[in-house]
Amino acid sequence: MSHQKIAPYNFFKGHPSTNLLPTKEILEATQKVLSRFDGTLDTYDGFNDTHPLNYGPDLGNLEVRKLIASWNDKNFGLTTPTDPNCLNLTSGASYGIMNILAQTTFPRDNITRQAFLISPTYFLINAAFVDAGFSGKLSGINELDDGQIDFEEFETKLKSFESQSEIKKEITKEDIAPIYDPYRPMKKIFRYVLYIVPTFSNPKGGSLTTENRKKLIQLARKYNILIICDDVYDLLDFRDTKNRYERLVHLDRESLPEGEEYGNVISNATFSKLLGPGLRAGYQETATPKLAHLLSQGGAHRSGGTPSHLNTVIVGELLRNGNIDKFISKLNSIYSVRAKAMKKALVEYLPKGTKISALEGGYFTWVSLPPQYDSLEIAKECETRGVILATGDNFEVNGDAKGWGKSGVRLSLSHLDADKIEEGIKIWAEVCKKHYH
Known part of the structure; x- marks a missing residue:
């Protein structure tokens, strides 16, 4: 291509x-990591934090998740510290989205009815949705010239799908029998899914206002929509302001209704745009630990532990020494x-x-x-x-x-x-x- x-x-x-x-910085961080975890220091417990060359914990090393959580708290001005158990470490945004779709959607039998992608969209994302079973179930929602999305178009399409047949309030294990596993937690399956790059979007470069981010979350709660945010460009900010755009996942967490266990937003973040795509290291952040835990319970995670375990620990070292900033x-x-x-x-x-x-x-x-x-x-x-x-x-x-x-x-x-x-x-x-x- x-x-x-x-x-x-x-x-x-x-x-x-x-x-x-950053070849030099990554080389130095790698040497530091492998020296620190050399087996002579009591720096890992073998459960929450494992040796970076061994299998990793399902969510990823707790030490790294704590570092990322506090780093985000600082970058986005959060006053309430983020629970590191709201983070699931990944091998980058592309593999991350495949895991999200596998754990939270079920397009078969019209359980997850439709996937919406902001249009124009990231040119390689369609294939991930097709692989997840959404062929023929993809709709575009216009990104307007001012960087906002066409909410009227979005809700009109949602109402159309809602009117086609009766929708059950609760999705049971019988509804998702082909993917139900009694040995793992019940998956949280959403009725719809929206893919969006809310800040400095790909390809148009637009950013949603805080007002419209909140409006989008309200819409998601009304229609049982999972919002997948490719939060990959947020820190590449050229504006003359120190106020960053608020991430949707943080707004979701701040406004969770009483009793809500999952939220409606997953921040699918990566270090590819910041440290180099070949590093293949990222993380998913959710409003609650329960949804992050579900993301860490996919078959591949359970079998091999967190993906890119070594590389995420290297990123942790760059966070620890401040070189990433x-x-x-x-x-x-x-x-x-x-x-x-x-x-x-x-x-x-x-x-x-x-x-x-x-x-x-x-x-x-x-x-x-x-x-x-x-x-x-x-x-x-x-x-x-x-x-x-x-x-x-x-x-x-x-x-x-x-x-x-x-x-x-x-x-x-x-x-x-x-x-x-x-x-x-x-x-x-x-x-x-x-x-x-």
């Missing part, structure tokens, strides 16, 4: 340029320079009337050319000149296309430096002039 092609100006690649990877600060400094260069070049070189989404954090911006231009045609010629553009057709929801291809283009700032970004946009603009209709 185009995102993997080697080209002088590949705006499709959504991963860091190699010179930004220094590195994120470095990334924000570099990416903000690239963001300014990208915005300036887009405004200066692209045709009048081009719409450019917010570029306040994360990796991406969304560019919509005026109707006289066909981005699909333009992208083909750009490729012959070494410029790879991620056209909007890549970001459709399977089975619910909204026609993003002709005008929309996603640009990534993570892979190219500021000079390359400007040069590539100049070439794109030159091709646009030839394709004016």
